[in-house]
Amino acid sequence: xxxxxxxxxxxxxxxxxxxxxxxxxxxxxxxxxxxxxxxxxxxxxxxxxxxxxxxxxxxxxxxxxxxxxxxxxxxxxxxxxxxxxxxxxxxxxxxxxxxxxxxxxxxxxxxxxxxxxxxxxxxxxxxxxxxxxxxxxxxxxxxxxxxxxxxxxxxxxxxxxxxxxxxxxxxxxxxxxxxxxxxxxxxxxxxxxxxxxxxxxxxxxxxxxxxxxxxxxxxxxxxxxxxxxxxxxxxxxxxxxxxxxxxxxx
Numbered sequence: 001x002x003x004x005x006x007x008x009x010x011x012x013x014x015x016x017x018x019x020x021x022x023x024x025x026x027x028x029x030x031x032x033x034x035x036x037x038x039x040x041x042x043x044x045x046x047x048x049x050x051x052x053x054x055x056x057x058x059x060x061x062x063x064x065x066x067x068x069x070x071x072x073x074x075x076x077x078x079x080x081x082x083x084x085x086x087x088x089x090x091x092x093x094x095x096x097x098x099x100x101x102x103x104x105x106x107x108x109x110x111x112x113x114x115x116x117x118x119x120x121x122x123x124x125x126x127x128x129x130x131x132x133x134x135x136x137x138x139x140x141x142x143x144x145x146x147x148x149x150x151x152x153x154x155x156x157x158x159x160x161x162x163x164x165x166x167x168x169x170x171x172x173x174x175x176x177x178x179x180x181x182x183x184x185x186x187x188x189x190x191x192x193x194x195x196x197x198x199x200x201x202x203x204x205x206x207x208x209x210x211x212x213x214x215x216x217x218x219x220x221x222x223x224x225x226x227x228x229x230x231x232x233x234x235x236x237x238x239x240x241x242x243x244x245x246x247x248x249x250x
Contacts, residue, residue, distance in 0.1 A: 003037070005046045013048045017056040025065055025076055036066060036074040062209050064236025078142075105140035105168045113155050113162045120152045123217060123228040131155040133162045135171070138202065139231075145203055147233040153226065157181060175226070184221040190214050192235070203234050210235035 003020050005013045024030045037045070042053035057074050060066045067077045115129040124132065132152045139147040151171065153161060158179045166174075175181040191213040200207045212235050218227035 003042060003045050005048060013046070014052045014055040014059070017042060017046060017048070017053065018059050021056065021060060022065065030076050032076050032078045034076045036076070038073060062206070062236060064234075105143065106166065107138040107140060107145075108135065108166050109138065110134060110136035110150075111162050111166065116152070120228060124152060124154055124225045126154060133158060135161075135166065137166070141237070144237075145234075146237055147231050148199065148202055149229060149231040151227060151229040157226065171227075181220060181226055183218040183226060186216050186218040186227075188214055188216050193232075199232055203232070205234060205236070 003017060005016045009016065021030075021036065030036070036057065039050050039053040039057065042048065042056070043050055046053070057066065057068065061068050061074070065077055066074050068074045112134055113131050114134055116124065116126055116132045118128060120126075120132060121128050121130060124130075126132070133155050134150065134152055136148075136150045138145045139149055153175075155161070158175065158181065161174075161179075164174065164178075172183055175183065193211050193213050195203065195205055195207055195209045195211050197207060199205075199211060200209070203211070205211075212233040214229075214231045214233065216227065216229040216231070217225055218229075220226055
């Protein structure tokens with residue numbers, strides 16, 4: 001592998017190294033699972049400091065292009081799941097990953113009936129303290145934790161939801177088949193943030209790595225709110241491609 005830096009360029013050394021490694025990955029010269037040069041090897045080849053080499057590799061890791069394994073090295077990561085659409089159909093996480101040929105999974109760590117907080121009651125158009133089903137899950141892709149998700153559903157509409165096994169199951173499919181509740185449309189609010197200590201631990205990423213916060217409200221055809229979900233997604237393992245067409249303005 002040939003890496004070099006141009007000492008006369010105004011572009012920082014770490015950036016030059018990062019872009020060369022990125023090109024090797026995107027062109028297929030480096031494949032998923034291939035090991036990258038160590039920090040010391042980059043230092044020796046490029047004549048840079050270890051801090052510079054580390055910065056280049058860390059940025060590639062933060063972007064999800066490589067994974068760093070303590071005591072083993074830095075490896076090219078598996079390709080990101082690409083969500084591509086010109087429209088945005090209402091689909092569950094399981095259905096979305098299924099479209100890109102990836103099997104989704106879930107690990108439930110809370111599934112309880114509880115009184116709705118003021119915010120949850122307001123979102124679901126319920127009276128305060130009305131019982132809701134709260135489901136907290138880790139969402140998986142090929143056994144790797146991709147996001148943390150907490151959802152709320154009116155308990156009166158799906159009375160035994162808290163007792164049904166939800167591991168690796170689409171709740172949208174369950175709502176439709178078991179309760180006749182077919183989500184018709186939803187509103188997603190998307191924000192960017194960074195991982196705190198809890199998110200970093202549960203998602204197996206470093207503190208400060210970008211994450212995507214999504215708040216979803218799902219509705220039945222008659223505009224009745226049926227789901228309030230808050231999700232924290234790893235920002236390094238997904239990308240979205242949106243096709244847009246320019247309208248002909250009159």
